[in-house]
Amino acid sequence: MTRPLALLLVLALAPVAAGGVHYSADEPNPLPAKWRGFLLDLRALRLAANPAAGGLKTATPLRDSYLAAALKLEAKKARTADEAADLGALHIRLGQPDKAVAVLRPAQRDNPDHFRLAANLGTAWQLAGDLDQSAAYLEEAVRLAPDRWKDAEKLHLKLVRLRAKEKKGADGLDALFGEKPPADALTLVQQLCVWLPADPRLLWQLAEVTHTLGDVRTAANLLDGCVTELGLKSEDARERRKRYRTAADDLDRAADHKPFDGVKFASARVFPRRFDTSRLPPIDRTRPNPLPWGALDETEIGRKFTVTFLPHVAVLDGLTVSVSGYMQPAKADEVSEFVLTEFPVGCWFCDSPGLTQLVQVATDSGKPVPQVRGMVTVTGKLALNRTDPERLLFAVTDAAVKLAE
Numbered sequence: 001m002t003r004p005l006a007l008l009l010v011l012a013l014a015p016v017a018a019g020g021v022h023y024s025a026d027e028p029n030p031l032p033a034k035w036r037g038f039l040l041d042l043r044a045l046r047l048a049a050n051p052a053a054g055g056l057k058t059a060t061p062l063r064d065s066y067l068a069a070a071l072k073l074e075a076k077k078a079r080t081a082d083e084a085a086d087l088g089a090l091h092i093r094l095g096q097p098d099k100a101v102a103v104l105r106p107a108q109r110d111n112p113d114h115f116r117l118a119a120n121l122g123t124a125w126q127l128a129g130d131l132d133q134s135a136a137y138l139e140e141a142v143r144l145a146p147d148r149w150k151d152a153e154k155l156h157l158k159l160v161r162l163r164a165k166e167k168k169g170a171d172g173l174d175a176l177f178g179e180k181p182p183a184d185a186l187t188l189v190q191q192l193c194v195w196l197p198a199d200p201r202l203l204w205q206l207a208e209v210t211h212t213l214g215d216v217r218t219a220a221n222l223l224d225g226c227v228t229e230l231g232l233k234s235e236d237a238r239e240r241r242k243r244y245r246t247a248a249d250d251l252d253r254a255a256d257h258k259p260f261d262g263v264k265f266a267s268a269r270v271f272p273r274r275f276d277t278s279r280l281p282p283i284d285r286t287r288p289n290p291l292p293w294g295a296l297d298e299t300e301i302g303r304k305f306t307v308t309f310l311p312h313v314a315v316l317d318g319l320t321v322s323v324s325g326y327m328q329p330a331k332a333d334e335v336s337e338f339v340l341t342e343f344p345v346g347c348w349f350c351d352s353p354g355l356t357q358l359v360q361v362a363t364d365s366g367k368p369v370p371q372v373r374g375m376v377t378v379t380g381k382l383a384l385n386r387t388d389p390e391r392l393l394f395a396v397t398d399a400a401v402k403l404a405e
Helices: 003-013 035-049 061-074 081-093 097-110 115-128 131-144 147-164 185-195 200-213 216-228 235-253 311-315
Strands: 300-302 306-308 320-328 337-341 359-363 376-384 394-403
Touching (some): 035 061, 035 081, 035 185, 035 216, 081 097, 097 115, 115 131, 115 147, 147 185, 185 200, 200 216, 200 235, 216 235, 359 376
Parallel strands (some): 359 394
Antiparallel strands (some): 300 306, 320 337, 320 376, 337 359, 376 394
C-alpha cells in the first residue's frame, strides 16, 4: 500500500436553519441529502454563526459571504419585505438573533401575510430564548407556508411548543414522533437541523430516526457527534450512543461491511455547489496563486475514476499555489508529510472530509515541520491526480509551511 493511500485510509476510517431560516440566496436542494455532504454543510453553517466554536480564529468563507450580504442590506435606507426577510435570515445565520428580531419584527408588523418574515422571526425569537413569542410567529408561518415548507413548519412549531413546556435545563429527546416515525421523518428532521444547525437534541433526533430505518452505523456516528462535537450531556443519549456503537462494532467484527442502502437520498449536499472563479485574480506563473477550497470541491469524480477539475484548477497543475487549512492528523511532533483540510476536524464521525476536501502535502526536501493545531498556509507546487485511485486528488509538493496570518 502506498503512503498516500495509507494516509487516506487513516482519515476515512477514523471515528468519523423557517420557523426556519429562509434566505433567498440559499435555495436548498431537495432533502434528504447524503450523510457526508449533509454533515459538512451543517458544520459550515455552525461555523458561519460562531467560528470560535470550531476552534477557528478567523471567519470562514461562508461567514464572509453572509457578512458581506448583510452589510449591503444594512446600508439600504429603505428595505422591501423580501430584503428585510433576507437580512433577518443573515443575522440568524451569523449568530445574531437579537439583531434579527430588531429587523424582522417591524417588517412583519407592516407585512403580516409575508411568509418568510413570520418564519424567520419565529426562529429568531427561539434562538433569542423567548419560546412563547417564537410559537406565536411560527403559527403564522404555518398558516402562510407554501406546500413545500408546510410540514417542516408544523414540525418546528411542535418542537418549540414542546420545549416551552419543559423545565429549565431539560436535555431529553423531543417527542416529535410516536414509536414509528412517518415516512418523511428523515427529510423533515434534516430540514430542522439545517435551520438550527447547533442544536444537539435535533441531531440526536436525527440519529433516532436513522436507527429506526435500520442504519445503525450512521445512528452511532450521529450520536458521537452529539456528544463530542455539540456537547450533549443527556445520560439517555450517552447510553444510546454506547448501545448503537456496540451494535455497529458487532457488524464490523462480523465482516459485514455492506453499506446501508435503505434510504433514497434526493441530493448529495444541502445547498447547490457554486463557486465563482471570476472573483479570483488571473493566474500568475511567476508567483504563488491562491488555491480556494471551494474550487477544489467543484471537482467531479465519475465512474472508473474519471476526474474532471474546474478549468481554473486544471490550469494551476504544476504551478506554485498557496492554500490555508489545518494539519491532519495532529499527532507527531514533526512531520514531512501530512494531509491538509479546510476546517479542523473535531469529530471524524461527523466531519470526515470527502476526497475533494483533502490536500496531501510534502515539504521541501522532506524537511520536517512542527505539527500545529492552528491554521497554516502551505505554499508549493500543485500536482493533480487524474489517473490513480489510490492517491489523493490534490498534492502540494516542495512545500513551505507557516502559520496563517
